[in-house]
Amino acid sequence: MLTKESHLKRNIFGKDIEMAPTRDGYGIGLVEVAEKNVNVVALSADLTESTRAAKFRDLYPDRFIQMGVAEQNMVTVAVGLALQGKIPFVSTYAVFSPGRTWDQIRISVCYNNANVKLAGHHAGLSVGPDGATHQALEDLALTRVLPRLTVLAPCDAEEARKATHAAAAIKGPVYLRFSREKSPVFTTAQTPFTVGKARVLHDGKDAVIIACGPLVYEALVAADRLVEKGISVRVINMASIKPMDEETVERAARECRAVVTAEEHQVAGGLGGAVAETLARSYPVPVEMVGMRDSFGESGQPEELWRKYRLNAAAMVDAVIKVIKRKH
Amino acid sequence: MKKLTTLDSLSRMANTLRRDVVTMLAEAGSGHTAGPLGLADIAAAMYFNVLNIDPRRKNDPDRDRLFVSCGHTAPIWYAALARAGFFPVEELKTLRKLGSRLQGHIDRLTVPGVESTAASLGQGLSIAAGCAYAAAMDGKNYQTYCVVSDGEHDEGSTWEAVNFAGYYKLQHLTAIVDRNNIQIDGPTEKVMGKEPLRERYEAFGWHVIEIDGHNIEQIIDACQEARAIGEKPVCLIAHTIPGKGVDFMEGDYRWHGVAPGGLDTEKAPPKNKQLEAALRQLHY
Ligand SMILES: Cc1ncc(C[n+]2csc(CCOP(=O)(O)OP(=O)(O)O)c2C)c(N)n1
Numbered sequence A: 001m002l003t004k005e006s007h008l009k010r011n012i013f014g015k016d017i018e019m020a021p022t023r024d025g026y027g028i029g030l031v032e033v034a035e036k037n038v039n040v041v042a043l044s045a046d047l048t049e050s051t052r053a054a055k056f057r058d059l060y061p062d063r064f065i066q067m068g069v070a071e072q073n074m075v076t077v078a079v080g081l082a083l084q085g086k087i088p089f090v091s092t093y094a095v096f097s098p099g100r101t102w103d104q105i106r107i108s109v110c111y112n113n114a115n116v117k118l119a120g121h122h123a124g125l126s127v128g129p130d131g132a133t134h135q136a137l138e139d140l141a142l143t144r145v146l147p148r149l150t151v152l153a154p155c156d157a158e159e160a161r162k163a164t165h166a167a168a169a170i171k172g173p174v175y176l177r178f179s180r181e182k183s184p185v186f187t188t189a190q191t192p193f194t195v196g197k198a199r200v201l202h203d204g205k206d207a208v209i210i211a212c213g214p215l216v217y218e219a220l221v222a223a224d225r226l227v228e229k230g231i232s233v234r235v236i237n238m239a240s241i242k243p244m245d246e247e248t249v250e251r252a253a254r255e256c257r258a259v260v261t262a263e264e265h266q267v268a269g270g271l272g273g274a275v276a277e278t279l280a281r282s283y284p285v286p287v288e289m290v291g292m293r294d295s296f297g298e299s300g301q302p303e304e305l306w307r308k309y310r311l312n313a314a315a316m317v318d319a320v321i322k323v324i325k326r327k328h
Numbered sequence B: 001m002k003k004l005t006t007l008d009s010l011s012r013m014a015n016t017l018r019r020d021v022v023t024m025l026a027e028a029g030s031g032h033t034a035g036p037l038g039l040a041d042i043a044a045a046m047y048f049n050v051l052n053i054d055p056r057r058k059n060d061p062d063r064d065r066l067f068v069s070c071g072h073t074a075p076i077w078y079a080a081l082a083r084a085g086f087f088p089v090e091e092l093k094t095l096r097k098l099g100s101r102l103q104g105h106i107d108r109l110t111v112p113g114v115e116s117t118a119a120s121l122g123q124g125l126s127i128a129a130g131c132a133y134a135a136a137m138d139g140k141n142y143q144t145y146c147v148v149s150d151g152e153h154d155e156g157s158t159w160e161a162v163n164f165a166g167y168y169k170l171q172h173l174t175a176i177v178d179r180n181n182i183q184i185d186g187p188t189e190k191v192m193g194k195e196p197l198r199e200r201y202e203a204f205g206w207h208v209i210e211i212d213g214h215n216i217e218q219i220i221d222a223c224q225e226a227r228a229i230g231e232k233p234v235c236l237i238a239h240t241i242p243g244k245g246v247d248f249m250e251g252d253y254r255w256h257g258v259a260p261g262g263l264d265t266e267k268a269p270p271k272n273k274q275l276e277a278a279l280r281q282l283h284y
């Protein structure tokens, strides 16, 4: 059963569900926060359209800075802006930032506690035909280990919009993770979003799927399919990777006693790693991880890649069945 | 490998490569068109005349090396490698498809003849410089070439490589800059200044030769001059036209990362006619 308090759209499994990439939500959110706060500025490294900073550029040309293809400089220029009271949103692909800019992020942004908002785009395999080089599958690991950094991985375009607002409201560094490919927009303006809080979207007691990003929708599909098999699965949207809502994770482990994690990321160091760390400390139960297993992606259509690397609802169904067999 | 020695045969080859590029990109339904079309004459000159390479001896330690730093221009290099005999031409149509060796960005581990994987801009010249340094250490005489896009000159790391190569006087290193004046967000000088490019390289101790990147004779002559100069790395600033050969693409930055059939512009025919129109213009 979908939970009432999550206020999801009606008929989320219908064929006519609205589709949009999470980066669209960022583009909308960025313009909305800019409207409210004149200190919001945006920086782009020659990827203005595809990171959805174009609308901001067109509406607020004086608050937009074109950096050229120079990500390291972009992040540190943003630090300088932030130290003077600006709220810089820095957008490029996640493979380049935090990929290439990690040192700048670690020292000049995080250690320095600069109010910089880092938008990492084209995360996950669903980047598709551009191939492994452009598919960020490590960015959560890179950012999750940094003190003072908040890490958010919204599940759909609407939540991406809210996460962008939340990032602007936080005083301190934030990393936001977005996808290129369209995915179902199944949350609504009423769906709650709080940094540090996980949301139970689907009730269940036999196992729990904890997911982030576009795989949250796949988790709901998996839970729905498993109902037919008589298996009751809880689904948790873990958009706030850091801080992580450990209480909700622990409660789910106690009540369901079997956990599946799902992410478009390496299982090492990402959401799966974070959940396993939490459970090892609090309430160890069997965990199965849906995600990349120490391999790079490749060129292909997003759906084909999800199938090949087992990042979809079918993979989660299998993982749930497997983890239930491992229950103590 | 048998070289093409007449300018006419090399121009024909460049045209063939352009046809391959538009065909494979249209088939893939995504990818980069403008840069690769602009690089076709350079690719033909390098793979069919300048480079001392042989597909039957891919790992020959004395072969010339050509590194591509701008990995998104993969299609033109895949086409050149296939036509040069490194893998079957048939395979070109698998570009960007699941299971293909022809990944979206140039890939060393899957494609025979590719010297290094590239995609994140501003890394190739460092790799080429490392290669040239190794050649000097080993007393080898092969030439190391590196194709660098103009957009990549925004990256600080490109200039770290330029400085390194100049400082160590890497004489067997030749950079070929694709000066096509476009990058993703617009004309290069509008996005971020690169000029005076020639003087910048010279300030770092390089010898610079400016050429018309569509004049195959100039490309070959400049490469010979670069090899002969010694004592310094050489930068060939090759002035090119992005989208060269297809009138509705030429000079238009919007074709940077779109395949034929993927963009409506004022000049372009309807999407479903774009490939056909491009091939018609690329008839030799
Ligand atoms: C480090 C890095 N940042 C950003 C990108 C995304 N990107 C790919 S091509 C490109 C434009 C670069 O301009 P140029 O190479 O001159 O493009 P072309 O002339 O081929 O159109 C950008 C920003 C990248 N590949 N690597």
Ligand SMILES: [Mg+2]
Pocket (backbone or CB within 6 Å): B149, B150, B151, B178, B179, B180, B181, B182, B183
């Ligand atoms: Mg260019």
